[in-house]
Amino acid sequence: MNLAAVDLNLLTAFEALLEERNVTRAGRRIGLAQPSMSSALTRLRALFGDELFIRTAAGMQPTARALALARPIGEALAQIRATLAPDLAFEPATARRRLTIAVTDYGDLVVVPALVALLRQEAPGIDLVVRPIADAAASLATLERGDVDALIGGHLPDSPRIVRRKLFEEDFVCLRDKGHAAPLTPDDYVRLPHVLFSSAGGDGSPGVVDAILAAEGRRRRVAVTLAHVVAVxxxxAGTDLVATMARRVAGRFAEIAGVALMPLPYDAPPFAIDLLHRRRAASDPALAWFLAAIERVGRML
Structure with missing residues (x-):
């Protein structure tokens, strides 16, 4: 393909269509009237030899080819924006800005306190709004729309429109009352009643540990299900219950709750705590600094 013959503005049209899933809104976003945006879509289809976006009742849905193009085009545009952006120095100590993140319960308890401490020390003029992630897919959609600046948590869904950075890895430990502090055996683990955290209510979905147990033909009994992780x-404390929790969360409450931490008697793999943000964040000096600050916090935890 002769690059000189390609209108690179079509790539911004592609990006807008991918994020808006609507021709009119995508055109408005990049300053094109609806007929001009429709023309851009026609040219994009000819350029890539694919329909790219199919009109449905739920909006313009990307084809497999469009999804495959999303990441490389997004990265290329982010690089161009960062290169062409004015070289404006960002001074965190004097900056005034309001930033919004959405976090899981884990992020709220482990990452946010350290992040707040860093902001108060280095960027006291930045106001931080923290929203809960109750529905991961819905929170991802708010990030894609730009309603929030970042998501923090584990097991968050992926999207070709979003950049994912791993902050650190987390693993599981068991909690028991301090009067029952002897290490658990695999038999103890399935014999004892469990307390489970389920933010959605009900019995919760089978987790990693349940899958490991099922592979061995075993199953644990969940005697208590709680809606708030801090209650676990x-x-x-003071019971025969056992709980399985992320190590850093459990460590925050062990002493005050009067419980003991001990190894999980099964080999459960660690899981990642991730930072998700939009690709164009690199062209915003304040947001780029903020995201780097979150990564610094992750390295300290």
Whole structure:
């Protein structure tokens, strides 16, 4: 393909269509009237030899080819924007800005306190709004729309329109009352009643540990299901219950709740705590600094 013959403005049209899933809104976003945006889509289809976006009741849905193009085109545009952006120095100590993130319960308890401490020390003029991630897919959609600046948590869904950075890895530990502090055996683990955290209510979905147990033909009994993770250690205290929790969360409440931490008697793999943000964040000096600050916090935890 002769690059000189390609209108690179079509790539911004592609990006807008991918994010908006609507021809009119995509055109408005990049300053094109609806007929001009439709023309751009026609030219994009000819350029890539694919329909790219199919009109449905739910909006313009990307084809497999469009999804495959999303990441490389997004990265190329981010690089161009960063190169052409004015070289404006960002001074965190004097900056005034309001930033919004959405986090899981884990992020709220482990990452946010350290992030707030860093902001108060280095960028006291930045106001931080923290929203909960109740529905991961819905929160991802708010990030894609630009309603929030970043998501932080584990097991968050992927999207070709979003950049994912791993902050650190987390693993599981068991909690028991301090009066039952002897290490658990695999048999103990399935014999004892469990307390489970489920933000959605009900019995919760089978987790990693349940899959490991099922592979061995075993199953644990969940005697108590709680809607708030901070309640779990306090429910364990003074009882025969056992809980399985992320190590860093459990460590925050062990002493105050009067519970003991001990190894999980099964080989459960660690999981990642991730930072998700939009590709164009690199062209915003304040947001780029903020995201780098979150990564610094991750390295300290």
């Amino acid at each position: 250690p306090f429910a364990v």
